[in-house]
Each structure stands twice: as structure tokens, then as C-alpha cells.
Amino acid sequence: MSPWLALAIWLLVVATIIPVMGMAIGYAEMKISAHMQSRIGPYFAGGRFGWAQLIADGVKFFQKEDLVPDNADRPVFKMAPVLVMVGTVGLFVVIPFGPGLTPQNLDLGIFYALAISSIGTIGVLMAGWSSGNKYSLIGGLRAAGQLIAYELPLVLAVVGVVILAGTMSLDGIVQAQISWFSEAGWAWGMPFVIVQAVGLGVFFIASLAELSRIPFDMPIAESELVMGYLTEYSGFRFLFFFLAEFANMFTLSAIAATLFLGGYWVPGVPDSILQFVGPLVLLGKIALFVFVSIWLRWTFPRFREDQLQTLAWKWLVPISLANIIVTGILKVVI
Amino acid sequence: MTAYFENYLFVAAFALLGAVLVLVMLGVASILRPNKPTAAKKLTYECGVDPVGEGWSQTYVRYYVFGLLFVIFDVEAAFIFPWAIMAEELGMFGLVAIIIFMLTLVEGLFYAIKKGVLRWE
Numbered sequence A: 001m002s003p004w005l006a007l008a009i010w011l012l013v014v015a016t017i018i019p020v021m022g023m024a025i026g027y028a029e030m031k032i033s034a035h036m037q038s039r040i041g042p043y044f045a046g047g048r049f050g051w052a053q054l055i056a057d058g059v060k061f062f063q064k065e066d067l068v069p070d071n072a073d074r075p076v077f078k079m080a081p082v083l084v085m086v087g088t089v090g091l092f093v094v095i096p097f098g099p100g101l102t103p104q105n106l107d108l109g110i111f112y113a114l115a116i117s118s119i120g121t122i123g124v125l126m127a128g129w130s131s132g133n134k135y136s137l138i139g140g141l142r143a144a145g146q147l148i149a150y151e152l153p154l155v156l157a158v159v160g161v162v163i164l165a166g167t168m169s170l171d172g173i174v175q176a177q178i179s180w181f182s183e184a185g186w187a188w189g190m191p192f193v194i195v196q197a198v199g200l201g202v203f204f205i206a207s208l209a210e211l212s213r214i215p216f217d218m219p220i221a222e223s224e225l226v227m228g229y230l231t232e233y234s235g236f237r238f239l240f241f242f243l244a245e246f247a248n249m250f251t252l253s254a255i256a257a258t259l260f261l262g263g264y265w266v267p268g269v270p271d272s273i274l275q276f277v278g279p280l281v282l283l284g285k286i287a288l289f290v291f292v293s294i295w296l297r298w299t300f301p302r303f304r305e306d307q308l309q310t311l312a313w314k315w316l317v318p319i320s321l322a323n324i325i326v327t328g329i330l331k332v333v334i
Numbered sequence B: 001m002t003a004y005f006e007n008y009l010f011v012a013a014f015a016l017l018g019a020v021l022v023l024v025m026l027g028v029a030s031i032l033r034p035n036k037p038t039a040a041k042k043l044t045y046e047c048g049v050d051p052v053g054e055g056w057s058q059t060y061v062r063y064y065v066f067g068l069l070f071v072i073f074d075v076e077a078a079f080i081f082p083w084a085i086m087a088e089e090l091g092m093f094g095l096v097a098i099i100i101f102m103l104t105l106v107e108g109l110f111y112a113i114k115k116g117v118l119r120w121e
Helices: A003-036 A053-062 A074-094 A109-117 A119-130 A134-165 A170-178 A197-210 A235-260 A271-297 A305-333 B003-032 B064-085 B087-114
Strands: none
Touching: A003 A053, A003 A074, A003 A235, A003 A271, A003 B003, A053 A235, A053 B003, A074 A109, A074 A119, A074 A235, A074 B003, A109 A119, A109 A134, A109 A170, A109 A235, A119 A134, A119 A235, A134 A170, A134 A197, A134 A235, A134 A305, A134 B064, A170 A235, A197 A235, A197 A271, A197 A305, A235 A271, A235 B003, A305 B064, A305 B087, B064 B087
């Protein structure tokens, strides 16, 4: 297949995945949250189970006025959602959906993913600063402080996996998990979570913080900052921040699943079948991570700002450094 | 087409898609939505009362210390990755070198913590 055709197909697929997965995760969040609090949640839209609730919400946003406050820095205010969305879509380039089903299998893989995901941080900071609103400014600064503090554990937790796999390409990492025992002649591979449970824990906590989800939602803490950096946004620009958050949940879960749970792979299934069921397997593993993060949302209260920084610098960074050393010793000595 | 060019063609196209998605949707919405700005709507939101002072008031940016710490550690992370890929080939020499390298940086972190960077009053 010519690269141009492949590119066109992938662009179409990603342009569909983002709104569909955004809505699916949004709906799951509404329903699961509701049931965790003994409520029913959306019920009427679409006839049964309120399945069309998110579609109705999306259509509603089309009719909303797009307000830019007089005080705001107009060009920066308008650019911010674009930048956030660029970071989100850019992440899809390296996610392996099945054997040979990666949009583009970059050699830098995971390094690229971590780099492009931090573009969104600039968008958030731009939104906070340009609104010309005190809440937004505080929210944006909090977001910047939080995102850079948790960027480190996120990056360092990945190093353990890279040591084991000996490559940074995401497809290569999946292959390394599949063929872990192939030298010993066993057909069964090993998902890296077995030796990198610490890495997965650090990665998951850090990705919750990167997504500003409860218990790490100080940047948009509604009880103290109204909506943080989102306070002045309305209509479609607001929707894009929201969509980006859910799409980022999808991509970060996909990367966590790929690094630690074997991605599209299930033990004992040959490549020819994986080509078709691979995306579904990956989707199942993503659903697991999304469910856990919604679950955590209703389990923990919000952190205080200094507790957040303490957790990152005193706990997660040293733990992930120790994890790297231990993994390195295991790899070199054994 | 070389693989190198193809790689970055995809990266550029995806980044562009992100921007185009936003701009197209905003364009469609701008046809459908009402547009009746009034002075009250364009006022900065401060929970209903008239805004006091300017939005860009002086703020104590206490996060700048974390910014400094972050730069140091991020550079460290960038240096660890090349070793991580080659860990097996570099063997004992690489392992000892990287442990010394990391301990040096952890010492810096320890110093910052002892200095009270993480204590808020």
C-alpha cells in the first residue's frame, strides 16, 4: 500500500476514534459514577440507558455562543485549544493496534509519545494566562507545576520497560513481551507487569496527574477555582478541552497497556488471528485502566497542592529511580 | 519514499489533523451558533460580582523552584534512555556508570529537600 493511501486511512480512523472514544469514555464515566453513588445516571436520551446522552451534549455545544472576554488576550486565548488538540492527536501516531497495525512505527516510539504529550501542557498554560481571570491564572500555574512534577515519574517509569525490551519502538516492546521466553522454547510470553509492577504503579499514578483527574484535579478544582483555566471558555472551545481530556485518557491507557500488559497480544493466539482481534484486545485493556481511574475518582479526596509536590518529588521520583537500578542489575547480571 | 521521510510525514500530518479538527468544527459551529455579545457577557467572570482589579494580578509563582528541579531531572532522563536501550551490551561498565550518575543527581534532590524547597508556609 502506498504511504499516502495508508496516511489517508489512518487520518480518517483517528478522526473517528477521537470523538467516538471521547463520547464512550464520557458516557462510561457518567454511568459508572452514578452507580457508584446509588444513582441511575443518564436515562432518557436515545430511548434506553441514555446511550445518546453524549451525542445530545455534543449537538448542544454546536448552538452555544463562543464568548471571548474583553480582558482576554484574544489570539492566545483562541490558540490554546488548538495546541491541546495537536498534542492529543499526535500521540496516536505510535500506538500499535495490532501486528503491523501501527500508524507509523517510529524507532523513538515511547520517547516521541512522552514528548508530544507535553505539548498539551503549553496549551493549558496558555489558556490559564490568556483568560485575564484570577481563577484561570492560578489554575494555569497549578497545572504547569503539577504537569512538570509528574512528567518525571512518567518518563522514569518507562525506562524500566525500555531496559527489558532493549528498544523504544512500541511495537518492538510488544514483540519483546511476546517472545520473552522464546529462547527457552516456550510459546508463552510475559507481560512486563510481572517484573515491572512498580513501574506500572508509578506510571499509572503519574498519568492520572497528567490528566488532572481526581485526586489530582487541583488545576480545575471547582470548589475553590470555579473551573481553573477553563473558567472563561464556552461553547466549542470548552468542548475541545473536554474532548482532549477523554482522548488523552484513551491514549495514555493504551500506552500503559502496551508497555506493561502486552498491548494487543493475548497468550496463545497466533499473529494471523491477532491481526483482527488485536484492536479489541487492546480496547479491553484500555477499558480496564479507564474503569480503575473512574473508580479512584470516587474513592479519594483531592490532594492539597504541597502534598501533590511532596508525593512526586519525595516518593515517585526516588521509587522510579530505584526501579531503574534494580531492573538494570537484573538485566545485566542475570 | 525513504522510511525517515515517511515517519515524519505521519507525525506532521497527525499534528496538522489536530489543528484542522478544531478549526473545521469551530467553523461549522460558527454558522450554527448565535452571536449576540453584550458588555455584561464579555465581562471577566468572578462569581457574579463585578471583577476587582486586573486579571493579571501579581502572583507568587512558587513553582519556579520546581521548574529548575525539573530541567535538571529531565535532562537526566534524556541521558538514561540511550543507556537503557543498550543496557545488555554495555554490561557492568554501563551499569556502574549510570548508578554513579543517578546517585549524583539524587544527592541534588536530597539537598533541595533538606533545604526546604518542598516545605510550604
